[in-house]
Amino acid sequence: MSRIRQGAPGLGEMEIRQAVASAKLRPAEATLLAAFLEQEPSAVTTWVPHGPAALARVLYEIALAGHGDKVAAPICAGCGRGGLKLSAQRPEGAVCYSCLRPHRACSACGEQALTIAATESGPVCRRCYRPPARVCGGCGREAPKALPGARLCRACQDRPARVCADCGRSRPSMANWPVGPLCDTCYCRRRRNPVVCGICGEVRIAAGRTSSGSAACGPCTGRPELHATCARCKFPGDLYTAGLCARCVLGDRVDELLAPARGQAARQLRPLAEALGAATHPRSVLAWLHRHSAAALLAGLAAEGQAITHEMLDRLPRMKSTRYVRELLVGTGVLPARQENLARLEAWTSTFIGALPAGQARLVGPYARWHIVRDARRRAARRPYSSRAADADVRGIRIAAAFTAWLDQEGLGLAELTQADLDRYLSEHPTKHRGTRAFIRWAIIRRLTDKHLTAAAPRWPFPSDFLDTDELDAQLSRCLNDTGLPREVRIAGVLSRLYALPLTRIVTLTADHYTQEADGHGYLTLERNPVLLPPKLARLIQEQIIAAASTSMISPHPASPPFLMPGKVPGRHRSLNWFYTQMHEHGLPVRPARNTAMIEAVTRLPSIVVADLFGIHPGTADSWARYANASWAAHLAARREDDGRTVRSTDTARLHEPNAADGE
The missing domain is CATH 1.10.443 (hpI Integrase; Chain A)
Structure with a gap:
């Protein structure tokens, strides 16, 4: 222990004792380690590949106790990763357990690596392996990471509540890093936002803190497994799947979504593909592509190969997904902007008039198209046509249809309508006074009814x-x-x-x-x-x-x-x-x-x-x-x-x- 303390003055005697006890050194290993450190005292702070295996175990235990910044990080002579528990000594140096096992060509990525599973296509490495989906015993959903035995997904696992080192709240711990326990929110934030390490100066995931309070990466804190880079763009942050970051995966998924597009549709959808690929939060877009029905609708439109227009979308069922796709295409410049509330009124009017009986449609149709809708177009030309204005115009058309239906029920026509009949209807339907008055005035102008009919304007109460x-x-x-x-x-x-x-x-x-x-x-x-x-x-x-x-x-x-x-x-x-x-x-x-x-x-x-x-x-x-x-x-x-x-x-x-x- 004295040799280790001489090589690393920053370590206390109690910390060294605990690390040596955890390493479980045999007497012969302890003697060999003392003799080696007498000749190479700097091996405690500078890693020596050909040192004894006992040194690698002691340094690993010291780093595991949270003092990795005071000693050297053991580096595997096979894979070059640091901070691992080295399992055996080979001629080239100490190696980890993964390098101790034979490496084979992965059937997915083709690289020589440690294969951990045999699939139908052949052996696969840890990076390409996808565990089979199991039914979670807690929530009942299929989860690829359900644990054997209990078969609980990650969301249902009982994690102990600890005080988060970042936000200070007592929440279930997602990980225990050198900085301390981290909750889900702070864990994801750190993994997805790499910073400049205060020790090595590299942009990496902040796994800990230095004595001055600046960020420290995983390798500099003795946890090199916390450092990962994208296999394609080398982004030093959170990996999404198959060794790729979320942005690279998003680019592939967008290409797959719009791959069937051809001809004019392919050129037209290029701004949308660029906007999706450049999204600020790529994980949000990935979740949308996976779950939202609008993504499937967009893929279907791309597969048709025709130019996408507003009229093409108008022929689709009126659903939330159709509306979202339209707004997405307009927002990215694929389609020109238009007054959607006005278009909704026009489409609704055609559908509503078409469903009316022939007698009512002959009266309500011209009133709706040439009075209400035309007036709505004039207002839309001056300023945005709001949804409330569209709702009011829809109500006006419905009131006109209800009035003509009442006339049919009473056996009356507009030409035979008297003032007494009109007053009776207004007294029976006081909430339809304003819409009925507008319809009567239109009918008088078109000489469809008696010009002496009057429907007094409703007197609205003053604000109260x-x-x-x-x-x-x-x-x-x-x-x-x-x-x-x-x-x-x-x-x-x-x-x-x-x-x-x-x-x-x-x-x-x-x-x-x-x-x-x-x-x-x-x-x-x-x-x-x-x-x-x-x-x-x-x-x-x-x-x-x-x-x-x-x-x-x-x-x-x-x-x-x-x-x-x-x-x-x-x-x-x-x-x-x-x-x-x-x-x-x-x-x-x-x-x-x-x-x-x-x-x-x-x-x-x-x-x-x-x-x-x-x-x-x-x-x-x-x-x-x-x-x-x-x-x-x-x-x-x-x-x-x-x-x-x-x-x-x-x-x-x-x-x-x-x-x-x-x-x-």
């Missing part, structure tokens, strides 16, 4: 959900200063409370809506004119543009401006449902805040200025201004009675009193 001014200011301050809120929630909260923007418009904002002038001020263009932003909001938007957390597996096409709130599909924004859920969970109501912000805007600025800055219709701004001038005083009086709480009044009678009407 508001926030107290102090409460609005408190929420605005929270969105600007609370770093615990998600950045996207903070930006949406400020925009809805300062500029009364609905979430339907916030999610469609792109990065080019924001500009920064030379003086450092940030501007956001909501319609035509840029609006000066508060400095804190401008910084939030800048941070969002720079470090937007895109949840898409591939990057969007560079030709399309990125959304301020990117979503899961390339070229798509965050979903409205996600935003509504997040705002609700963080106690930031949307509608009351928007209503209060709009009231404050129209009471301080002319309605035409509000319409120009906020990007709303002048008539809408004028209605808000008249409503604020007529009833805001009465509303504030009622607010004082509610002691500052949010008002959700259902009694709007006070808003229609004679004094309020005179005020208008």
